[in-house]
Amino acid sequence: MDTFLSIDEVARRTGLSAHTLRYYERIGLIGPVARGSDGRRRYSAADLAWIGFLLRLRGTRMPVASMQAFARLREIDGDAGERVVDSLSAIAPDFARYLIEFPFGDIYSRPALGLREREIATVAALTALGNAAPQLKVHIQAALNVGVSRDEVVETIMQMAVYAGFPAALNGLSAAREVFAAPAAG
Secondary structure, three states, rough: OOOOHHHHHHHHHHOOOOOHHHHHOOOOOOOOOEEEOOOEEEHHHHHHHHHHHHHHHOOOOOHHHHHHHHHHHHHOOOOOHHHHHHHHHHHHHHHHHHHHHHHHHHHOOOOOOOOOHHHHHHHHHHHHHHHEEEEHHHHHHHHHOOOOOOOOOHHHHHHHHHHHHHHHHHHHHHHHHHHHHOOOOO
16 A cells, blocks of 8 residues: 655655745646645655655755756656766766756757657767767657657668768667667656
């Protein structure tokens, strides 16, 4: 049986005030929190884990606007971004912050391209680089997450054979095959 926490219980566990928790929800840092029949917020274990991650981001001195960008990243990358930031937090927390602030706070938030087009461009660029297989796999999954079809991913990678060569395209198709065979991330 799932256990749900009230806003006061979450505030005690996290050190955030109830006001801050409501503010974070209002600005999109925390997804909509389930409500009980009485209308009161009921935080799940997943909500609590995400709030804990937000606290780690805040611990890197990341501004709220950049934390909002990171929240948008979840819609693109699922939890892949969280894993990268967590892996860097002990050795290079500033780099973890830069890794989120620049691409997602400054570039991905620009209005001229949608997330779908940005992910197609990213898959193409990472394929052309030919030396970024882990990042390419993350962005192939991200492309799928934002509505790019498998056929479009394959065509994007094949297009790179013209500009980056057949070895880069072959490596890209290999990465795509692995992503397509894995259970959907999310």
